[in-house]
Amino acid sequence: MGGIPEGYKETKIGVIPEYWDVKSFKEVSKIVGGGTPDTENMDFWNGNIRWCTPTDISKNSAKFIEKTEKTISELGLKNSSATILPPNTVLMCSRATIGEKSISKYEITTNQGFKSFICNNSLNFEYLYYLIDILKKEFIKRANGTTFIEISKKDVEKIQMPLPPAKEQQKIAEILSTWDKSIEKLENLISKKIETKKGLMQNLLTGNVRFSEFESEWxxxxxxxxxxxxxxxxxxxxxxxxxxxxxxxxxxxxxxxxxxxxxxxxxxxxxxxxxxxxxxxxxxxxxxxxxxxxxxxxxxxxxxxxxxxxxxxxxxxxxxxxxxxxxxxxxxxxxxxxxxxxxxxxxxxxxxxxPKSIEEQEKIASVLSTQDKEIELLKQKLELVNTQKKGLMQNLLTGKIRVKTS
Missing domain, CATH: 3.90.220.20 (DNA methylase specificity domains)
Incomplete structure (x- = not known):
């Protein structure tokens, strides 16, 4: 009882498949910080270089980030510690909201509230994107600070991760991406339902649209x-x-x-x-x-x-x-x-x-109530799918569930 299953091995980070490796972030990625140009010098701002802040990450529900609220100029880049990061860099917030992340769709810079990962050939950037959720507690555990907590580059470099072969990393990322697409579809459907309800409320509660069986003035x-x-x-x-x-x-x-x-x-x-x-x-x-x-x-x-x-x-x-x-x-x-x-x-x-008649009031309320029930059912389904994805992610990224790569 309690032994290591066949095909697995004991490591510093726990039991993993025997042909997986354990690597530190320093070994498989280049970790880059960010910077902020002088906010009083307008020559440094409103250029064509994307400049990402933690707020951009929190507002971005998608895996990839394409736009940022603010941009900087070439002059701002040269006069700050901001660095151009290539596409497919994993941007991770390293202070306050530690572990929130996105992947850069295009070249981008960040402020100093990030530790961004440029993956080498042994680490799939989408695999890392999902792995960060599993390692989030470790990032927070190593963080320090009084006004707000922050994890240093030195501490990030030391953190170790389970590293499957490249093809298995890719397959894991593909499986989790499929779940993300299902979640995105549900979120879009909920948003559309909410907009439909808003339109119905605007029309039904003002009398702009009425049911044919009711004719009396309001x-x-x-x-x-x-x-x-x-x-x-x-x-x-x-x-x-x-x-x-x-x-x-x-x-x-x-x-x-x-x-x-x-x-x-x-x-x-x-x-x-x-x-x-x-x-x-x-x-x-x-x-x-x-x-x-x-x-x-x-x-x-x-x-x-x-x-x-x-x-x-x-x-x-x-x-x-x-x-x-x-x-x-x-x-x-x-x-x-x-x-x-x-x-x-x-x-x-x-x-x-x-409306003069309670019957018309009740009819309007019934239509809006039906919309609410449909929205609530969709939200419950979304919560269930998110929970299932979280469990699957935990098992895939620790090797408890294996994937076929052939």
């Missing part, structure tokens, strides 16, 4: 005429909920944040399924949602409940439109954005135009 109402405030307190046994911009009303336990709620919850407000809750100080940013739960929320939230012949689901979608968010901002009180708040007394006098 009506202008004050929010106080269709939504009454709920101020139920004293329900200490109910579950604590939170209201977020992205996911609306959720269980507080689902938030990956420290619980800063008060121990004394006697003034916490009850919210019921079908109610709409909003963050009194952030309603101008669109922080609201329809509740599917019974629970309690912080007094910092305002709770409203739909009156007769009003669809709460419809109103919840309406509150996410730019027109309503602008109105929420206009009616919020406070000297600066950080102190703005929209209490019910101001909320209730805001005007909105809605």
């Amino acid at each position: 009506k202008e109402v004050k929010l106080g005429d269709i939504l009454k405030e709920r101020n139920d307190v004293g329900y200490l046994d109910l579950e604590l909920l939170a209201i977020t911009m992205k996911n609306g009303v959720i269980k507080r336990s689902e938030l990956d944040l420290k619980d800063n709620s008060s121990e004394n919850k006697s003034k916490y407000k009850r919210i019921l399924p079908g109610d709409i809750g909003y963050n009194t100080m952030r309603m101008w940013q669109g922080v609201s949602g329809l509740s599917n739960y019974e629970g309690i929320v912080s007094p910092a939230y305002t709770i409203v409940t739909p009156k007769k012949d009003v669809s709460g689901e419809y109103i919840a979608y309406l509150f996410k439109t730019s027109n309503m968010i602008n109105l929420f901002h206009r009616y919020s009180q406070g000297l600066v954005n950080d102190t703005l708040n929209l209490k019910y007394k101001n909320f209730k006098i805001i005007n909105a135009i809605i």
